[in-house]
Amino acid sequence: MKIARFSRIGFILAAAGSAVGLGNIWKFPYIAGEYGGGAFVLVYLFTVLLIGFSIMIAEMLIGYLGRRDTVTCFEKLAPKHKHLWKLAGFQGLAGLFIMIFYSVVIGWIFNYIVTSLSYLPASVKESEEIFTAMLHTSFWTQFFYHTLSFIGIIYVLHKGLKGGIEKLNMYLMPALMIILAAMFIYATTLDAFGQAVSFMFSPDWSKIDADAFVTAVGHAFFTLSLGMGAIMTYAASLDKEANIVKSAFWVVFLDTTIAIVAGLMLFTFLYQYGSGPAKGPGLVFISLPAAFYEMGIIGNIFAVLFFIALAFAGLTSSVSLVEPMVQYFIDRFGWSRLKATVSMGTFFWLFGIVAILSNIDGAKEFLTWGGKNFFDWVDYFTAAVMLPIGGFLMAVFVGFVIPRSEVEAVMKPQLKWAFQPWYFSLRYITPVAMFVVMLSLMGVL
Ligand code: TRP
Secondary structure (H helix, E strand, C coil): CCCCCCCHHHHHHHHHHHHCCHHHHHHHHHHHHHCCCHHHHHHHHHHHHHHHHHHHHHHHHHHHHHCCCHHHHHHHHCCCCHHHHHHHHHHHHHHHHHHHHHHHHHHHHHHHHHHHHHCCCCCHHHHHHHHHHHHHHCHHHHHHHHHHHHHHHHHHHHCCHHHHHHHHHHHHHHHHHHHHHHHHHHHHCCCCHHHHHHHHHCCCHHHCCHHHHHHHHHHHHHHCCCCCCHHHHHHCCCCCCCCHHHHHHHHHHHHHHHHHHHHHHHHHHHHHHCCCCCCHHHHHHHHHHHHHHHCCHHHHHHHHHHHHHHHHHHHHHHHHHHHHHHHHHHHHHCCCHHHHHHHHHHHHHHHHHHHHHCCCCCCHHHHEECCEEHHHHHHHHHHHHHHHHHHHHHHHHHHHHCCHHHHHHHHHHHHHHHHHHHHHHHHHHHHHHHHHHHHHHCCCC
């Protein structure tokens, strides 16, 4: 029923577009900053290689073998207990949940593109006031831009896999890389570049405790878009001759490179013009605009370009977050693409409004439970609970449930000698790691 197939480069760009998102440019630099740089970055790189890469291959394999929506993939490939395994496919819901706050943050970015055109705050303090005023009082501004993001995302999705998703990524991903490369090259000419490099790469192991370790593992997972069927859904439209290992390699490589480049560039700017690295989630919305201000007119240009790049990264991830459930309703219920897209979009749009309200003075009091507001709960529940469970299930599914002969038939020719270590990692290392991450992010450990 589904005839559209990604071109090979289209698939790599779309999967990389999914992976490269707010996680790389917004979250990675600030958590690296919080945990003191170097050692944290090395733990993250190590996890990406050891766990991320092998689950990426596993998730692509499930989609590649199943060739349908995530629920059908699990159901079809499980030799026994089909009805239980099918539930693993509902992991796609995590994508819709993530969209609830992702779309709101993309809205903030749109707002920053517009305001940076004409104005930058002269100090971190002023910058902070602007950001918190938007967050806590400007309901309509946030509503407007969140709605804009929703419209953009459903527009692209309703155009379909090739005409929408692939096309979007074919334009936005190169544009994003060009913008970041240009700003990165500029950063390398500044004195502070050396400081940024040593911050990111000289490990201070005393800063690494269990918490830092788990955060690095959890982030490696989030940033690669693993565990909720986004990569699986894309891989279901991969052509039969495509090489899974090579594709996975490129996605991991691009995602990691872009995180490192963005981190080096931001830290250079912050050392050179601003207040240094450790600034928390406000890093790109608070510290950075004040640093851009110090750069003069080039700062205005950079600010606009930077937020455009961030919006591009967010949008290409968004389409991959919604597509699994869109595909599910098309495949299983025969819905038209338009109906599926608009329904899924309406879901995250409506709850997104609740997420905005949960930061607004006067409303947030009603939308906060146990010290976290609705916005934070959604973030927490998806990242700490749903994604690790998804990763765990996928590793176990490929490692133990799909008959080994089927896995071998596809993967052995591609992985060769690496087949055995990969299979071992899926069966034993990854499930244990995901389990520990989940418990610890949930605060059990
Ligand atoms: N990887 C994206 C980022 O770094 C976020 C994302 C997109 C995601 N699709 C996903 C995370 C699927 C988990 C699962 O911002």
